[in-house]
Amino acid sequence: MQKPWLMRGGAVALGGLVLAWMLGWIDGSLLASKYSSDPAVAELQRLSDEAIQAGVPKDDAQRQAFRQRIEGLTDAQRREFFTSSQPKFTLMMERKLNDFFALSPAEQRRELDAEIDRMEAGKSNGKGKGGGPGGAGDRGAFGGEISPEKRDEMRKRKLDATTPELRAKFETRLDMLNERRAKRGLEPMGPGRGR
Incomplete structure (x- = not known):
C-alpha cells in the first residue's frame, strides 16, 4: 500500500519543477545542453547555429x-565539431543548392564564375592543398x-x-561547375575528376 502523502508530495514537486521551467527559472541548458562541454567547440557550435538561423553568411571575411577558428582547434576538438x-x-x-537552382541560368553562370574565381584565388594564395577548393587531399580535416x-x-x-535528391542536386551543380571550368580552360573539380 502506497502512502498518500508520498504520492501527493511527488506530484507537488513535479508540478513545481514544471512551473519553474515554464517561468524560466530553470534554464533548459541545465537539463541537457545541445552544445559541447568543451568551451571552444561549444562556441563554434553556437556560432554555426546563429549563421544557419540568419542564413548562410555571404561575406567571405x-x-x-x-x-x-576551426583551424585553431585541436584534432580532437575539430573531430567533435565536425x-x-x-x-x-x-x-x-x-x-x-535550393537557392542556386532557383536562379535564372544567367545568374547561375555568374555564381559559378564567382565560385571559380574564389577557388583560383585560393590556389594562388596557397590555400588550396588538393582535394578540391581549400581541401586537404589525403590529409583530411583532422590532419594526418x-x-x-x-x-x-x-x-x-x-x-x-x-x-538521394540532395546528392543528385549536388552532383548536378558539380557537373555545371565543371562545365563552366572547362569553358574557362580549367581542370574539373571533385573526386575522381581530372585525374
Missing part, C-alpha cells in the same frame, strides 16, 4: 574568420593521412546524412 555539425552542414548545403577504410567510413557517414 566571415567565412574566413570562422575557418581560422561530427556534431554534420546535420547542420547538410541543412546549409540543401539551402545553398586518411586510410582507405577511414575514407570509406567518412563517405558512408556523409551518405547517411543526405537524401
